[in-house]
Amino acid sequence: MSTEADAVGAADDRGAVGLDDRYRLHPSVSLRPERFGALAYSFDTRKLSFLKHPDLVRVVELLDGERTVREAFDAAGVDDRRRRSFLSALGTLRRSEMIDAA
Secondary structure: OOOOOHHOOOOOOOOOOOOEEEEEOOOOHHHHHHOEEEEEEEOOOEEEEEEOOOHHHHHHHOOOOEEEEEHHHHOOOOHHHHHHHHHHHHHHHHHHOOOOEE
């Protein structure tokens, strides 16, 4: 059985995000609040991503390059049972260059 500890560690080339990694919203990305969460648009790549939950938006907003992902989860009140799905979503945002390593 996997645990949260399995997700801890440095990011890899496939875009995995670890709890102890530090990220920030890419400087060329803008978030636009929506009822469902937010739209993230990159002015560099012209990619559009849907952040489909307000809690995920809050986590992304808390990723300031100083906080770890774990600290952002704690500050946003993300329950331990939801962290794996949030890590997956952050990995997708990393691969699409919406967030970058600090």
